[in-house]
Amino acid sequence: MKVPFLDLGRAYSAHAAEFDACMQDVARSGAYVLGRNVAALEEATADYLGVPHAVACGSGTDALHLALAGLGIGPGDEVITTPFTFAATVEAIEYVGAQPVLVDIDADSYNIDANLMADAITSKTRGVIPVHLFGLPADMPIIMDIADRHGVFVIEDCAQCFGAAIDGQATGSFGHAGAFSFYPTKTMGCLGDGGLVSTTDANIDRRMRVLRNHGIGDKGEHAMLGFNSRLDELQAAVLRIKLAHIDAMNERRRQIAAHYNNVLSAAGAKTPTAADGTRHAYGYYTILVDDREALRMRLADAGVATALYYAKPLHKHEHFAKTCRFGTLPVAEEAASRCVSLPIFPEMSEDEVDYVASTTAALLS
Numbered sequence: 001m002k003v004p005f006l007d008l009g010r011a012y013s014a015h016a017a018e019f020d021a022c023m024q025d026v027a028r029s030g031a032y033v034l035g036r037n038v039a040a041l042e043e044a045t046a047d048y049l050g051v052p053h054a055v056a057c058g059s060g061t062d063a064l065h066l067a068l069a070g071l072g073i074g075p076g077d078e079v080i081t082t083p084f085t086f087a088a089t090v091e092a093i094e095y096v097g098a099q100p101v102l103v104d105i106d107a108d109s110y111n112i113d114a115n116l117m118a119d120a121i122t123s124k125t126r127g128v129i130p131v132h133l134f135g136l137p138a139d140m141p142i143i144m145d146i147a148d149r150h151g152v153f154v155i156e157d158c159a160q161c162f163g164a165a166i167d168g169q170a171t172g173s174f175g176h177a178g179a180f181s182f183y184p185t186k187t188m189g190c191l192g193d194g195g196l197v198s199t200t201d202a203n204i205d206r207r208m209r210v211l212r213n214h215g216i217g218d219k220g221e222h223a224m225l226g227f228n229s230r231l232d233e234l235q236a237a238v239l240r241i242k243l244a245h246i247d248a249m250n251e252r253r254r255q256i257a258a259h260y261n262n263v264l265s266a267a268g269a270k271t272p273t274a275a276d277g278t279r280h281a282y283g284y285y286t287i288l289v290d291d292r293e294a295l296r297m298r299l300a301d302a303g304v305a306t307a308l309y310y311a312k313p314l315h316k317h318e319h320f321a322k323t324c325r326f327g328t329l330p331v332a333e334e335a336a337s338r339c340v341s342l343p344i345f346p347e348m349s350e351d352e353v354d355y356v357a358s359t360t361a362a363l364l365s
Contacts, residue, residue, distance in 0.1 A: 010347035040240060083315045092179075111132065118150075130143050132160060144174055154176055159183075161281045162180055287339070304356050
């Protein structure tokens with residue numbers, strides 16, 4: 001059997017009639033940028049997340065950039081985050097001229113270690129960016145308590161976790177802002193690049209709306225130095241359809257993950273965990289194994305595709321080794337050296353799920 005790591009063609013086919021119809025509507029409308037679909041998506045997403053404001057933008061990276069700029073974070077400020085994430089998390093900090101500070105991760109969740117985050121806060125710290133890695137929410141109640149006590153902003157990196165929650169509260173609604181990616185591989189992906197920022201603060205919302213459109217204010221003047229990060233109508237129309245199905249798609253991901261966990265934990269792999277009351281979105285299903293490269297080669301021979309998120313923590317990359325401040329990061333380094341991600345997408349058949357689980361378990365035994 002051949003099992004792809006991801007099949008976006010299947011994802012499209014699952015709702016092809018709806019997608020085809022909405023794209024024709026957009027094409028015929030003659031309105032392609034910041035139109036009614038974008039406005040409707042922002043309203044529907046804010047309602048889903050339980051926040052008053054949502055600002056659509058061009059990508060998940062732009063969402064992080066917009067959030068930082070919207071909060072007024074810039075040169076001379078420090079922002080704390082994790083080294084075990086995609087580069088965009090730290091890129092956005094550098095875009096606004098702030099200093100990225102990396103602290104280690106928790107060994108069970110792979111998310112930022114809240115205690116180490118607290119220890120890293122200085123008089124220059126203006127913000128922290130917890131990443132809900134692989135779809136698992138970071139410990140937001142503790143993180144928010146620490147941030148509130150120190151008077152620093154919290155931007156949730158929600159790129160991999162749309163639909164995740166803690167005790168019924170959606171990720172992206174805890175912090176001062178939540179940055180989402182709609183890249184095609186995400187739990188709620190569009191047909192290209194796209195992003196969104198959620199916030200509970202009306203002033204931040206207004207500032208981000210100006211920033212995303214070249215800094216143009218209500219009077220048509222360039223009120224501030226902005227940039228071009230406008231979600232187009234086609235992507236917004238597709239995402240409105242995806243939003244209606246996101247809970248069902250994420251539930252299917254959790255079903256697949258539960259089967260993997262049952263089979264693979266018995267075979268010696270370190271499988272994902274989620275605390276009671278935490279709803280994991282399983283943007284990726286990642287395990288830790290002792291001989292990753294051997295396992296990947298043998299899985300490939302058996303027809304199972306895998307991926308590495310992330311084979312090297314950010315402080316080990318040439319650029320970020322020079323620009324970030326960090327101390328020892330042993331947990332992130334170990335996770336990066338042992339992690340491997342298995343196929344998990346809602347359109348997988350039961351036969352494919354069984355095959356991936358049983359084949360991986362057999363190779364680990």
